[in-house]
Amino acid sequence: MEEHIESVGKAFVDHYYNLFDSNRPSLASLYHPSSMLTFEGQKLLGTDDIMRKLCELPFDQCLHTITTIDYQPSCFGGAILVFVSGNLQLACQEHPLKFSQMFHLIPIQGTFYVQNDIFRLNYC
Amino acid sequence: MEEHIESVGKAFVDHYYNLFDSNRPSLASLYHPSSMLTFEGQKLLGTDDIMRKLCELPFDQCLHTITTIDYQPSCFGGAILVFVSGNLQLACQEHPLKFSQMFHLIPIQGTFYVQNDIFRLNYC
Numbered sequence: 001m002e003e004h005i006e007s008v009g010k011a012f013v014d015h016y017y018n019l020f021d022s023n024r025p026s027l028a029s030l031y032h033p034s035s036m037l038t039f040e041g042q043k044l045l046g047t048d049d050i051m052r053k054l055c056e057l058p059f060d061q062c063l064h065t066i067t068t069i070d071y072q073p074s075c076f077g078g079a080i081l082v083f084v085s086g087n088l089q090l091a092c093q094e095h096p097l098k099f100s101q102m103f104h105l106i107p108i109q110g111t112f113y114v115q116n117d118i119f120r121l122n123y124c
Numbered sequence: 125m126e127e128h129i130e131s132v133g134k135a136f137v138d139h140y141y142n143l144f145d146s147n148r149p150s151l152a153s154l155y156h157p158s159s160m161l162t163f164e165g166q167k168l169l170g171t172d173d174i175m176r177k178l179c180e181l182p183f184d185q186c187l188h189t190i191t192t193i194d195y196q197p198s199c200f201g202g203a204i205l206v207f208v209s210g211n212l213q214l215a216c217q218e219h220p221l222k223f224s225q226m227f228h229l230i231p232i233q234g235t236f237y238v239q240n241d242i243f244r245l246n247y248c
Contacts, residue, residue, distance in 0.1 A: 083242040100246065
């Protein structure tokens with residue numbers, strides 16, 4: 001069970017940040033109409049609003065490097081909580097930004113979608 | 125609904141860190157036998173293991189200062205996700221440590237317990 005969660009969580013994290021860095025609009029496939037994103041305190045609801053926000057971020061090229069990933073089973077029906085910390089390197093900045101992000105992944109038809117997503121930059 | 129979640133989440137966060145800083149053993153009242161804590165990558169399951177870990181941390185006096193709190197409804201039955209960032213000042217250190225922490229709060233008999241808890245220090 002624990003191995004399954006780590007395997008799913010790790011595959012999700014790899015996939016999510018790879019899409020973010022290479023083809024951001026395709027992240028839409030990971031959200032649902034009920035999904036929630038809180039991005040630096042701003043609340044977005046549903047795939048359309050979430051994708052508008054992510055695609056309007058004031059940078060194009062970026063590279064996420066993951067530092068830590070923690071996984072736990074959520075308490076309902078195979079859902080998984082994933083907690084990520086890492087660096088976000090923007091093409092326009094010398095030093096990477098540090099961030100923390102959590103995802104609540106819900107199983108559906110053999111795959112998972114993001115129901116909850118909370119992102120914060122870690123200011124030092 | 126949103127106001128309720130923020131009200132519950134804020135009250136929980138205030139209560140949790142107040143207990144942590146003033147009477148750490150009493151945090152046991154917020155966990156259940158099914159609760160999970162991942163503390164800097166170390167996995168603990170159940171109130172007893174969690175409390176043993178929290179009470180054996182290598183510092184006595186500490187003070188948490190909260191920088192940001194984000195709340196979202198979880199997708200099941202009134203549960204709430206809370207994502208916190210802040211500073212942890214130890215009596216033995218000059219500079220505070222920065223941390224991020226998430227909680228999954230489950231309603232039970234008019235109150236909430238912590239089902240999922242993930243804590244990470246943010247190294248700069």
